[in-house]
Amino acid sequence: RTRLAEWTDRVLPSPTALLESTVARYQREGRPVFRLGLGQPDFPTPDRAKQSAIQAIHDDFTGYTDTAGILPLRQAISKALRRDIGLEYGPDEIVVTVGGKHALFNTINTLCHPGDEVLIPVPYWVSFPEQVKFAGAKPVFVQTDEADGFKVTPRTLAPYVNGSTRLLILNQPNNPSGAVYSKKELAELADFIRERDLWVISDEVYSSFVFQPEGFTSIASFPGMRERAVVINAVSKAYGMTGWRIGYSAAPAEVSEAMLRLQSHTTSNPSSVAQKAALAAIEGPQDDQTVIREQYMARRDLLVEGVRRIRGLECLVPEGAFYVWADASDWLGRPVAGRPVATVDDLAAILLEEAGVAVMPGTGFGSPRHLRLSYSVALPEMQGGLAAMEALLGSK
Numbered sequence: 001r002t003r004l005a006e007w008t009d010r011v012l013p014s015p016t017a018l019l020e021s022t023v024a025r026y027q028r029e030g031r032p033v034f035r036l037g038l039g040q041p042d043f044p045t046p047d048r049a050k051q052s053a054i055q056a057i058h059d060d061f062t063g064y065t066d067t068a069g070i071l072p073l074r075q076a077i078s079k080a081l082r083r084d085i086g087l088e089y090g091p092d093e094i095v096v097t098v099g100g101k102h103a104l105f106n107t108i109n110t111l112c113h114p115g116d117e118v119l120i121p122v123p124y125w126v127s128f129p130e131q132v133k134f135a136g137a138k139p140v141f142v143q144t145d146e147a148d149g150f151k152v153t154p155r156t157l158a159p160y161v162n163g164s165t166r167l168l169i170l171n172q173p174n175n176p177s178g179a180v181y182s183k184k185e186l187a188e189l190a191d192f193i194r195e196r197d198l199w200v201i202s203d204e205v206y207s208s209f210v211f212q213p214e215g216f217t218s219i220a221s222f223p224g225m226r227e228r229a230v231v232i233n234a235v236s237k238a239y240g241m242t243g244w245r246i247g248y249s250a251a252p253a254e255v256s257e258a259m260l261r262l263q264s265h266t267t268s269n270p271s272s273v274a275q276k277a278a279l280a281a282i283e284g285p286q287d288d289q290t291v292i293r294e295q296y297m298a299r300r301d302l303l304v305e306g307v308r309r310i311r312g313l314e315c316l317v318p319e320g321a322f323y324v325w326a327d328a329s330d331w332l333g334r335p336v337a338g339r340p341v342a343t344v345d346d347l348a349a350i351l352l353e354e355a356g357v358a359v360m361p362g363t364g365f366g367s368p369r370h371l372r373l374s375y376s377v378a379l380p381e382m383q384g385g386l387a388a389m390e391a392l393l394g395s396k
């Protein structure tokens with residue numbers, strides 16, 4: 001075996017990327033798949049963003065840019081942050097990155113010392129623990145309950161905090177559970193984080209998909225939190241721009257400067273053309289966001305209703321993002337289509353092979369009991385997938 005770097009023994013491949021490649025293979029082979037597994041919006045990039053990118057190419061805007069991203073984009077992000085979460089960040093406190101994932105990578109590798117402990121509420125987005133491990137820090141998984149809506153509280157966090165605890169990764173709206181925190185819950189968490197002298201990474205990439213009337217609130221917006229918070233967002237989910245790879249971090253200047261140093265030796269600036277597209281998306285009229293949110297809310301209701309009809313599946317009504325987090329534990333140990341189901345991974349494989357429905361097993365998100373179904377697909381595909389699942393698993 002080739003002698004590879006030490007981290008290769010610790011860091012696992014991304015299960016979502018693996019599912020994507022299996023689904024792509026099915027499609028190449030001409031087998032129909034209902035894609036309820038993937039985490040990308042089904043609406044296209046806004047025209048203004050496409051036109052801006054095309055114009056950028058015609059204008060030869062194709063050289064290196066500022067490592068932190070072009071100033072107009074950082075100014076537009078600054079304005080959007082003021083509008084959306086009520087916080088002031090100067091352009092020198094914003095780093096434009098190659099997607100939200102890269103902003104997280106910069107942040108974790110800038111804030112963590114080897115051996116630091118990082119609190120990760122379960123269920124979590126698959127890349128959090130792997131990025132933490134990559135940085136030489138230790139993921140500490142904080143269990144949540146369905147009864148608490150899969151949210152952490154000071155009470156549930158406290159037992160996991162010790163002298164090595166450095167930060168909490170708070171992702172809300174949550175992938176995969178759809179949990180959204182109320183202002184009151186966030187205020188309590190913020191008090192706890194300040195009292196324990198922790199930092200928080202607020203992963204807000206689904207902030208435009210919040211269905212509760214109260215809307216979205218950032219934990220960074222509570223008193224004394226801005227100086228111990230890094231806000232992460234991206235154009236990926238909000239504007240149907242996953243492939244353009246533009247995200248950003250907003251953090252106190254000292255942290256942003258260090259992240260910029262890391263970025264200057266790794267990726268440099270994200271694509272100049274993609275930055276122009278992101279600028280147009282962020283700066284333009286935001287009316288589409290409301291339309292999309294309403295569509296997604298209607299789909300959510302249909303998916304929840306459909307899942308609750310299927311034998312052996314239960315779920316809460318998610319308040320944000322675009323996933324339903326379904327408890328499938330009734331199926332564990334019971335055969336489906338004559339095939340044994342020992343794990344949710346078996347169940348997901350059977351659903352794909354026997355019913356042509358792609359869903360994500362919960363294992364990579366920290367739950368051996370759940371399946372994640374996405375409603376970021378057009379209605380006919382969602383309904384087809386639900387019907388195929390119901391035909392295979394049966395009705396209640």
Ligand code: PLP
Nearest residue numbers: 039099100101125175234236247
């Ligand atoms: N954070 C969460 C919770 C996500 O689900 C994702 C993408 O799936 C990301 C970050 C990364 O987004 P991007 O595609 O902008 O890198």
